[in-house]
Amino acid sequence: MRDTSNAIQGASRDAEIVRDVLDGNVDAFSLLVLRYQQRAYAMVFRAVRSASLAADLTQDAFIQAYEKLEQFSPGRPFYPWLHAIALNIVRDYYRKEGRQDILHVDIDSVTTIADEPPAEARLDMDRAVAALEQLPILYREALILRYREEYEFTEVARALNIGLSAAKMRVKRGLELLRDMIGGE
Amino acid sequence: MHTPDKREREYPAGLYEAIRGYEDAKAPAELLPGILNGLKPRRLSLWQRLLRLMREPVTVSFTPARGIATVAVLAVALMSLQLVWYGAEAPVAERTSVLLAERAVAVPDAAHGTVPVRFVLADELRRNHSVAVIGSFNQWQDGGYSMRYDTAAKVWVLDLMLPRGEYEYVFLVDGRMTIPDPGISLVREDNFGSRNSVLYVGDETREI
Amino acid sequence: MKYERRLVMCWLWGLLALGLFWTTPDLHAAPQSGQTAELADAAAAVRQCGVSSPLVDRILAESVEGRMTGEDVLSLLAALDRACASGVPLYPLEAKVEEGLGKRVPAIRIVPVLVTLQESLQRTSLALHAGGRAVSDEDVATIATAVSQGLPFDTVVRLLREYPAAPGADVAAAVKLAGQLRKAGVADGDVNAFLDAGLATEGVMPRWGGFPRLFMLARRQGVDAESVMSQAQQLLREGGTLPDLYNALGITSRDIRQGTGGSGHVSQ
Secondary structure (H helix, E strand, C coil), X not given: CCCCCCHXXXXXXXXXXXXXXXXXXXXXXXXXXXXXXXXXXXXHHHHHCEHHHHHHHHHHHHHHHHHCHHHCCCCCCHHHHHHHHHHHHHHHHHHHHCCCCCCCCCCCCCCCCCCCCCCCCCCCHHXXXXXXXXXXXXXXXXXXXXXXXXXXXXXXXXXXXXXXXXXXXXXXXXXXXXXXXXXXX | CCXXXXXXXXXXXXXXXXXXCCCCCCXXXXXXXXXXXXXXXXXCCHHHHHHHHHXXXXXXXXXXXXXXXXXXXXXXXXXXXXXXXXXXXXXXXXHHHHHHHHHCCCCCCCCCCEEEEEEEEECCCCXXXXXXXXXXXXXXXXXXXXXXXXXXXXXXXXXXXXXXEEEEXXXXXXXXXXXXXXXXXXXXXXXXXXXXXXXXXXXXXXXX | CXXXXXXXXXXXXXXXXXXXXXXXXXXXXXXXXXXXXXXXXXXXXXXXXXXXXXXXXXXXXXXXXXXXXXXXXXXXXXXXXXXXXXXXXXXXXXXXXXXXXXXXXXXXXXXHHHHHXXXXXXXXXXXXXXXXXXXXXXXXXXXXXXXXXXXCHHHHHHHHXXXXXXXXXXXXXXXXXXHHHHHCXXXXXXXXXXHHHHHCCCCCHHHHCCHHHHHHHHHHCCCCHHHHHHHHHHHHHHCCCHHHHXXXXXXXXXXXXXXXCCCCXXXX
């Protein structure tokens, strides 16, 4: 269930919870977990494609977020900050484990579904979704952050640990890749 | 680096739809208690707390109408003590007690003994629009378990990392019809009138 | 003068009303329909008893998303509530509900399955706990599941009677194997002989959990059932392991990786 509430309201609610936690109320952190565990887990799962591993890494991400909570700037939305932490944990995992044999898309590589001209003029939604699954993680996550979670580019940049113009490029490139993968115009 | 022309900026609308409608895999229930169990309580000095309090941005906003109404309410409250007094029902309190109960649940031991598994369903003519794998490893939920169609091999494929164990599963076709894996001979009755495919994941010479 | 005072009074009353309106938000919460309240109560009761909360959420979601009527959801929750109250291990029932929901089985077909499974669990629990045997929820669930899939309960009773000292885990493993072998077409006599060989020593049966699969592989390679069973029994009596049987039958790891061929396969 996506949170469609006003971004400012959401941010201020999160800020309250963070303040609570920093004051010593550990249980308040669970409110943040409840709000964001679904999205964070899903992102990690898309990267590692293993439920138990994703659960562990997501857990680590939240625990790290809790331990670094003083570094979080309360005026901003919480999820991009958490997303960046989770992404780093995923990166570290890849570095430690080396490449995986089965279908773990390398972070910076590009793969395409078999090239073929589209049979129908209309866009096939399933192909689009399948293409999304194929996109390298950092393009896909950029698109999701921008168009599904509807974050501003500044927040997308923060979530991905990159600069503002790099974030814009990622999104643009991601759209292009997606369009090309499903056959283009 | 090429300059993007206007035509390239137009993307089919379905593209954005697909991104917006992209479904997340379901987070497991043990995630929350697992996280909470890993948290250590913070110890902050009074000084630290004071510092942070001073650093917190405070915003105040009001509309004139609301300002007047607030003043009026305050005035009336001062004048008469018969206004409705309600304690903010702290929903947080209820949630906290539920969470505490959850924290008492033992966190399952998560060993990384996962094995790559590939699920395949042949579909020569691509008759199906979507196929997902649902089974005992994902609570029979298809979110995040959609298969992709490989046009070269003409099969639907999904690769997963699963912990060792025994699993039952079926393919969910077009979101409404389920079929066991035609390539797997080991099946089990599901008591709903159909059958599940049975999969053993792990070292083949070791029992589960 | 009078006009102004009246105007001021109107303003004050108006502002008071506005103020009350803004400061008592619960006044304009929408009243719940009868069934929604009933669902909420049923869900709370079931959660209270100990049924998995995400599962309850998922069941409620069926109604919210229009896949099930309110009555259907209530009947599912009621079935879970009854099972919960009976004290049987819940997770086999929860898993069955998850399976039914995932497969879009109508509630009217899920509930009878739950009832049968609950009865099976209760019967099994009673039988296992009699005699002071050390038994876990998992053992109860394993045996009850095998029974719910067609294994005659008499088999369970016989094993319990003839092996009073066998730990619950051994009996559960034996029952599960019995069910699977019978399904694979093994004659009762051979099944019983196999179980007797395995239960003769403590702790053996759970390590033969992968045997039915090996049995099917061997059959596929043309080895006849009696031969497999007799070799298995022989090995069990000598204290051999499942890997030993693989060797004896000449089945290699390459045979394991492929499925049966046909239109689908799983490589492991």
